[in-house]
Structures are given as structure tokens and as C-alpha cells.
Amino acid sequence: MFETKNLSPQQLSALTALFLAVPIGIAFLIIENIWIGIIALFLTFIGSYYLIGFVLESFIYRKIKLIYKFIYQTKASKREETYYKYILPQKGIDEVREDVEKWAEQKSAEIELLKQNEAYRKEFLQNLAHEFKTPIFAIQGYVDTLLNGAIDNTEVNRRFLENASKNIDRMVNLVEDLDEISKLESGEQPLYKENFVIQDLIKEVFETLSIKTAARQIKTSIKKGCEAPIMVFADKEKIRQVLNNLVVNATKYGKNNGSIVASIYKTDGAHVLVEISDDGIGIAEEHLPRVFERFYRTDRGRSRNVGGTGLGLAICKHIIEAHGQTIHIRSKIDVGTTVGFTLATKRN
Structure with missing residues (x-):
């Protein structure tokens, strides 16, 4: 079936010129003879085609070109001028409308992001x-x-x-x-990456914070089956800071006589997953997407009464992302919280 909604200016000019030329050619054919009718049809078609094309390009697509310049808000480069001259005129009005709608959606998304x-x-x-x-x-x-x-x-x-x-x-x-x-x-703090055994670093952090955990009778351990040494490639002192912040949080929001367990898994040949879990008060689900924001505190899980600056998890997130890795959190009220992050495996 013949579609007219995506016609280019040339196709639209040709179609309109044909509609004008055919009746004129038929009229001359009836009044005069077949050759005069053909010549009249041909001349009318050619003249109408160029006239209509000129009008479309001069008035309609000149306005459309201004719209595109407004959208991009830049002085046209040679490449853009080529686009305006040769590519844009090939587009149908509906294609231009789709471009403008995409631009409007993009600007709407940018405005929403600015509001957020x-x-x-x-x-x-x-x-x-x-x-x-x-x-x-x-x-x-x-x-x-x-x-x-x-x-x-x-x-x-x-x-x-x-x-x-x-x-x-x-x-x-x-x-x-x-x-x-x-x-x-x-990026002012460079990363000094090295190979080290992640279990050894976790044990050092547990030992450093043993006075705090012992005060609440919280037991710290590495999960059974995760004891085998695994080498990672990262900034050891920065990862020590991450582990320290996570264990301190697990101690603050853990329960007396509770436990803090570290788990280490090789997810593939290039990454290692490290998780710190507690069996404390947990965090409500609606708060989980925001716990890595600066100063964000939940009513229950991040009370100011337990002290701290409210920046610990934000620092953890920045350190892990500076390594090109990811950090996540899982939690449930009165069940506990698990914070996990990935690290790169040993480099030769």
C-alpha cells in the first residue's frame, strides 16, 4: 500500500506536480493531439516539480532548519551545514516531528535531573x-x-x-x-594498587575493632568455606577503610551477643565479591536506595544517637567506585544487613 506520511520534499513535489500535470496533459490530449498532450504533461510536471520543491525548501524546510539550530543551540559547523543541506531535506515531516519529540523528552529528563x-x-x-x-x-x-x-x-x-x-x-x-x-x-587521591590476600586484611580489621565488638559481645568471623586465601588487586589501605567503616556500622547497629560474618567469593575469573553481614536491627526497604548518600539516616537504622558523621557508607561507595567496582546493600528489619562490594582479582 502506498504510504504518504513519510514522503520526502522531493517525493511530495513530484507527487503534487504529477497531480497537476496529468489533468492538463489529458485536456491537451483531448483538445489537440497526443503529442501536444504528452509535451504539456511533461512541461507542467517539470515546472511544477521545481516550483513546488523550491517553495517547500525555501519556506517549510528553512523553518525546520531553524528549529534544528535551536535544538542544538550551536553555530553550524561544516558537517552540520552538510546535514542541513543534503540529509535534512530527505526527511519526512513525521521524521522531523520524531526528532523534535526525542529532543523534548531529553530536555524533560535533564530538567527532572536538575530538579532532583x-x-x-x-x-x-x-x-x-x-x-x-x-x-x-x-x-x-x-x-x-x-x-x-x-x-x-x-x-x-x-x-x-x-x-x-x-x-x-x-x-x-x-x-x-x-x-x-x-x-x-x-580524583585528587590516587590509588596505589597491589596484590594482597583479602582474608588477611579482614582479620586485621576484626582485630583492630575487637575492643568495640567485645564491648557488645559481638563475634566476628569469616564464613565457613570462605577461608581459602584469595588474592585481590586494589589499594589496600583504601579497602581497609571500607572494611573498617562496614564493621563499625555492623557493630553500631548489630545486636548484643550477635555476630558479624565476612564472606568472600570468586564470582568469575576477574572479580571477587566481599560481603560483611550482621544480624542486627536492619534497614527498611524504602531506605535502601539512599543509604549511600551523604548524611542520609533512616529513622531506625541510622539514628544520630549512635554517633558517627553519617558519611561512612558514602565514603565506601566513592572508594569502591574509584576502583571501577560496585557496592550494594541488602537488609531486612530485625533480620540484619549485608553490604557487599566487588574487587579485581590478582594481577600478574
Whole structure:
């Protein structure tokens, strides 16, 4: 069946010219003779074809070309001028409409992304202000109290100074974590990759944090069947930081007399999967997509009462992604949480 919706300007000109030429040719054929009718048809067709083509190109496709220039918002290069001159006129109106619709969808998606980024920026600034405001106001309260006479009271002056010192430490940790993320995002911190046994590093982290885990009677272990040494290729100290953050979180949100288990698997010849699991309070499903955002806290699983800067998982994500790898989380309320990440296998 003959389709007319995707005709090019040349095809449309030819079809219109044919509709004009045939009746004229038939009229001359009837009035005069067959040769005059053929000549009239031919001349009418040629004249109409070029006239209609000129009108289409001069008026319609010149406007369409302006639309394309507006879409791309750039001064046309030689390549674009070639496109406008030879390729664009071959397109049907429906094809042009599809291009404009695609452009509109793309711009709509960009606007939506900008709105999301703006909302994220506002939320980030609010959280940042809150994180700084809390220790600053606490320090201000302790210092004002001491200056107003409490400094001479030996029963409270040392306790107030110790509390002020703790809040200063909290601010220092916050600034250091923010600086760490900024450097990771900008690529200012190079990765010093080497081959090492991931199980050995996990054991070192468990040993380093043994006082914290013992205080809550939490047992740390490597899952049975995962003890065989596996070599990975990564920045050892950066991965130590990731493991440290994950084990600290598992300790904070784990349950007394609970457990933290590390699992290591070879997923294929090029990647190793490392998982840190706890049997703690867990995280609600609706919060899981956002737990790697800066300062994001859930009502239950990320309470400010347990301390921390709220940047630990964000730092983990940046470090793992700087390695070109991925990090994920699985969790269920009152069952526990598992955070896993991939690393590259040993390089020769």
C-alpha cells in the first residue's frame, strides 16, 4: 500500500506536480493531439516539480532548519551545514516531528535531573548545617557555662571540658570525612594498587575493632568455606577503610551477643565479591536506595544517637567506585544487613 506520511520534499513535489500535470496533459490530449498532450504533461510536471520543491525548501524546510539550530543551540559547523543541506531535506515531516519529540523528552529528563539534584543539594546543606550545629552549640554551652563561673567548680569544670573536647573531635571527624569525599570525587587521591590476600586484611580489621565488638559481645568471623586465601588487586589501605567503616556500622547497629560474618567469593575469573553481614536491627526497604548518600539516616537504622558523621557508607561507595567496582546493600528489619562490594582479582 502506498504510504504518504513519510514522503520526502522531493517525493511530495513530484507527487503534487504529477497531480497537476496529468489533468492538463489529458485536456491537451483531448483538445489537440497526443503529442501536444504528452509535451504539456511533461512541461507542467517539470515546472511544477521545481516550483513546488523550491517553495517547500525555501519556506517549510528553512523553518525546520531553524528549529534544528535551536535544538542544538550551536553555530553550524561544516558537517552540520552538510546535514542541513543534503540529509535534512530527505526527511519526512513525521521524521522531523520524531526528532523534535526525542529532543523534548531529553530536555524533560535533564530538567527532572536538575530538579532532583537541586532537592538533593538542599537536603545535603540542611544535613550539613545540622551536623555542624549540634556540636557547635554544645561546645558553646559548655564554654559559656565555664566562663560564667563554673570553671572554678572542680566538680564540673573537667567534665565540661571533656564534653567540649568530644564535640570538637566530632567536628574534626566530620571535616576529615568531607575532605575525604571531596578528594575521592575530584580524583585528587590516587590509588596505589597491589596484590594482597583479602582474608588477611579482614582479620586485621576484626582485630583492630575487637575492643568495640567485645564491648557488645559481638563475634566476628569469616564464613565457613570462605577461608581459602584469595588474592585481590586494589589499594589496600583504601579497602581497609571500607572494611573498617562496614564493621563499625555492623557493630553500631548489630545486636548484643550477635555476630558479624565476612564472606568472600570468586564470582568469575576477574572479580571477587566481599560481603560483611550482621544480624542486627536492619534497614527498611524504602531506605535502601539512599543509604549511600551523604548524611542520609533512616529513622531506625541510622539514628544520630549512635554517633558517627553519617558519611561512612558514602565514603565506601566513592572508594569502591574509584576502583571501577560496585557496592550494594541488602537488609531486612530485625533480620540484619549485608553490604557487599566487588574487587579485581590478582594481577600478574
